[in-house]
Amino acid sequence: MYRRIKNSVITGIVVALMIIFPLNAQEQSIDLSGAWKVTLNTATNIEDNSLGNNKLKGIIQLPSSLAQQGFGIKTEGSEYGVLTPEYKYLGVAVFEKEIIIPQNWKDKLLTIFLERVLWQSKVFIDGKNISTQDALGTPHMHHIGSLSPGKHQLVIEVDNEMIHNIGDKGHAYGAYTQSIWNGIVGKIEIRAQDPTYVHSVRTFSLIDKDQLKVELDITAHKDEKANIQLQIRELDKQEIVRELNVTRKIKGGSNKLEISLDLEGKLKKWNEFDPTVYILTAEIATKKYSDYYETEFGFQEIGHNGTNVTINGDPVFLRGNLDCVHFPLTGYPSTNIEDWVKIFKTYKDYGLNHARFHSWCPPEAAFKAANRVGIYLQAEASIWIDWWMSVDMKAKGRPEMDTKGYPKGLGLDPDRDTFVIDEMNRVVDTYGNHPSFTMFCIGNELGNSDFDVMKGWVADLKTMDNRRLYSVSTARKITEVDDYMATHYIQGVGRTRGLNGPQTDWDFEDIYSQMNIPIIAHEIGQWPVYPTWDEIDKYTGVLKARNFEGFREVAERNGIADQDRDFKMASGALNQILFKYEIESFLRTKSCAGIQLLSMQDYQGQGEALIGWLDAFWDSKGITTPQKFKQHLDETVPLLRMKKYVWNTDETFEANAQISHYGQYPIEGGIIIATILNDKGSILKEERWSIKDLDIGSLTDIGKFNFPLNSIDHAQKLTISLALEDSRFKNTWDIWVYPSNLPQIDEGGxxxxxxxxxxxxxxxxxxxxxxxxxxxxxxxxxxxxxxxxxxxxxxxxxxxxxxxxxxxxxxxxxxxxxxxxxxxxxxxxxxxxxxxxxxxxxxxxx
Incomplete structure (x- = not known):
């Protein structure tokens, strides 16, 4: 059992660290990155897979995790069904350093800002416990009040044990993907503010009025007048787009102010096609004090028209992907905008416009990157608790599914539920201004939770902040407070995804059309691809692919280890055939709001679900290309309805052509070119149809396509192509034609x-x-x-x-x-x- 060391003296550490920190942002913050003393709990149980080479104290460079710098218990062997951390540690880590408060910070209000911690952090100043924070999806903000100028001893205790019983199978806290790491990552700093300061700013786009409503939460030292200046500029530009100066009376304590700016048509609307980001700065000044607050926003309104999500009134088809924390080099999510921009540009390369963060919420860098690239995000409040997590799965013979703590469903554990409500509010409050933050739900597949209780939580959240669409749970049950639902099945209605045989003349319209909210197809894909052994060498960070090494040993015993690339390409080809098959079924469903793929990248947990066309590093496996994949997943996609893939020469090939369009603008007119090519690439038939006035969000019948197959003189593959002339929008399908009459074969012998x-x-x-x-x-x-x-x-x-x-x-x-x-x-x-x-x-x- 860990015992806190009295007066924050770390036993065995005799080196004192004293750093003169740089002051930033007009001397309003001190960067705390750099060298810290760290001590781990020496009473931690050493696991069976320990090598005994364990580093439990020393000097660590923050931001970092313990594992990145070799602290913890060194492991051997492979974890079952997941990547294996080279170093593991579960418990309290104590980080300590000496800080110096500058003279001009006397009487200022100070906050310790820790961008990302797993899970609980406690701050001690000069041996006194000042603050405890337990957010999973947002920064830890420790308000420590005023400190006298000069030296102080700062101790931060980080505990990565399960603080609240949410289980360990969700992606905010679990070993499936990111690992249960310990440390502090992202920004680590002390922030200083005057006693009168801006606590928060919220932006509300009023597109119909061409206004921006700004809500300011101001804490005032006393009753007095305050001058407030609001300025809007476009990201990375210096020119002021709009400015407003007002004077308001504020009272001592908390103040909620609302100010509207007339925009005079100067702001562009944010969407996936034109993701223009603006910076709003709010400055407040009284006779003695001043403060400055900056936030990103987009001029955008999110809603729905009954079956589609709408952005600024235009329907969108969500071409989405699940993100389950895929950072195998660090074992925790990146806090760098550049890393997330690279990820989201990969989304765009393959035709995607949407990401769902499955049972977790990413750092702010992800929202900022999505703002810039034009990606619609669904964030969740760190929860995944389904029925099987609440029971002893070891007793049922499934130890790999056994969940720590056997958590009860939400609404059934008051202490834990308080954390969940706080987490919901923190996520919405912290990231609410980002235009990419379009959807929010509590968590994934909350099957054994009390939906009557949870819908009350969501209703309260919607009243507080109506800027996005809300849902209680991803899948399991739809409630009257849901603005949308991502699910695979609707109770009393039917399945929203599935397979329907070797044909394309089908859809789910009879299901989706019954709903009055957007329904998104849940976790589409999940078709495995064989691994290649060279991927093992890419795991140079904290997580090791020892499971892959075990797979390779099995392949070697079976004499097939040298065929890994061939197996990858063959299984990968089928993976892509089925992705296309499924995706097009939803595009043929007029009332479908979108899809969430599982997934474009591999999933390292749950028995190594290697289901992506990208690996866990977001690198291509070579089984498709962006250009090929976008044929069937893009803003505009030609579609073909046919009864089967295999035909005989005494039949007439028949198909109906359609086009799905969710582009930035309507298509005023154009030509659809249909062709049939034989196995030599020669055109057997070409047909042209004129199209005009295709609205955004439309699924349009183009025409019927017939071709007698009696001219085919041998078994062969034919390729059907539909293309919008003078555009990139083209789609293809293969069919196979066999002779109806086979030649007589001498069976003698x-x-x-x-x-x-x-x-x-x-x-x-x-x-x-x-x-x-x-x-x-x-x-x-x-x-x-x-x-x-x-x-x-x-x-x-x-x-x-x-x-x-x-x-x-x-x-x-x-x-x-x-x-x-x-x-x-x-x-x-x-x-x-x-x-x-x-x-x-x-x-x-x-």
Whole structure:
């Protein structure tokens, strides 16, 4: 058990650190980054996978985590189903340094600002406990009052134990992705303010009135007049766009002021296409005191029209992706804008415009980056508690799913619920001005929570701040306070996602059209891709891919380790075929508000769900390109409805063409060009349709496409193309055509067998030909059932699927495939064949 050291004296530390810190922002802050003394709890239990080479005290450079600088318990072996931290530590870490308060800070109000901490931080000044903070999704702001000029001893205790019982399976606190780290990251500083200061500023865009409403929360030292200056300028520009100077009477204590600025048409509206960001500065001055506050905002209004989210009145289709804290080098989320800009530009490269932060809220850098790039964000209040987390999963034979603390659902634990309400308010208060912050919900799949209680929390939040759309939970249940819902199933209505066979003439309109709020398809994709062993070398930071090393050892024992790239490309091709198949079904659904993919990047937890076309470092695996992926996920997408992928030559190919449009402007007119190409690239048919007046948010029928297939003289793949002339918007589909009448084959000399019985073996021994129908053979040990659709997410996390395969690797140049058109991977022409097929384990085969 950790015992606080009296008077904040760290046993075993004799070196005193005294730093003269630089003053910033007109001497209103002191940067505390640099060298600190750190001591860990020496009574911490040493885990079984410890190497015994444990560093528990010393000098650490902050900002950082303990693991980044080798503090904690050095591990060996692999964690089950997750990446393994090289160093682990769970408990209190004590950080200490001497600070110097400048003479001109006498009587100023001081705050210790810690940008990101996991989980609780306590601040001690000269041995006195001053403040405790426990936010997961926002900075820790320790208000310490005034300090006398001169030297003071600052101690910060950081505890990464589970402070409130929310379990350890969510992404704000858990080992699935970011690790349960200890340390302080991002900005670490002391901030000084006069006794009269601006506590917060909120911006409200009133587009219909061409006004910006500004709400100021001002703390005043006494009753007096204050001069207030508001200025607006565009980000990275010096020119003042709008300015207003007013005088207001303020009273001692808290003051809520509201000021409206007439904009005179000078502000651009923020959206994904034109993400113009503005800086609002608010300066307050009294006879003795002054303060300055700066915030980013966008001139934007968020709403919905019943089925679509609207930005400034225009419907958008949310082309989203789940972010579950993917930073394997550090094990914690970046606080640098540049890192997030790079991530969100990758989103844009692949046609995406939306990110959902699954059960966590990122640092402010993510919001600022999304403001600049034009990404719509859904943040959550650090919670994921579903029914299975509240029960003993070890007793059910699923130890990998066992959740620390077995947390009760929300609404059932008053102390923990107080934290959740505070966390909700902190997230909205801290990041509320960012135009990218378009949606908010409490957390993920809150299946065993009290929805009547939670909807009251959300209703209160909506009353306090109506600038975005709110939802109680991602999935599980829709309530009357929800402005939108991301879900896979609507109670009493039906499923909002799924597969519907080898065809594209289907949608979910009968489900989505019944709803009066935007419905977003939940966690689309989850199709695994085989790993390549060279990725192991990329894990040079705190998290190690020892699980991958174990996979490689298994592959080596099975004699297939050298085929990892081939397996990746084959499984990756099927991954992309199914992404396209699913995504287009939602674009064909007029009332669908969007999708949230799971995901474009790999997920390192839950049994290594390697489901992305990017790896965990956001690097491409080479299984698709931005240009190819954007064919079926972009602001404007041509679509094709056809009854099947496989045709015969005595049939007429029939399809209906549509176009989905969610661009910045309506399409006034254009030409859609439809073509059919044969396997040589020659055009077999071309057709043109004129289109005009396509509204934003429209799904438009273009025309019917027919082509008799009797001119096809051999089995081949045809490619159907739909393109909007003189634009980048083009989409393609492959179909396969086979002769209706097959030539007679001389079967003489061929033995047909359903098993390797004595007669078949004798024929083989005599050099004769045997055709073995093996799909009914095999045992559970030497064969597996095949399925065109690969296993879902992770076999570790979802066993018992009845699937173990993730596609075919085909020797497509083999003579056996001469008259069966195929690539090196599974595609739709294999779908019917694989239904009744088996795969055999050949390890012991001679």
């Amino acid at each position: 061929i033995h047909f067998a359903n098993s390797l019985h004595e007669e078949a073996l004798k024929a083989l021994k005599n050099g004769e030909k045997v055709l073995l129908f093996a799909n009914q053979l095999g045992t559970d040990k030497n064969s597996v059932e095949l399925n065109f659709h690969p296993l879902y997410w992770s076999l570790t996390f979802f066993p018992g699927q009845g699937k173990t395969n993730i596609g075919l690797l085909v020797q497509n140049e083999h003579s056996a495939m001469k008259k069966f058109p195929t690539s090196f991977h599974s595609d739709w022409q294999w779908e019917s064949i694989m239904k009744t097929s088996k795969g055999f384990v050949l390890n012991s085969t001679p």
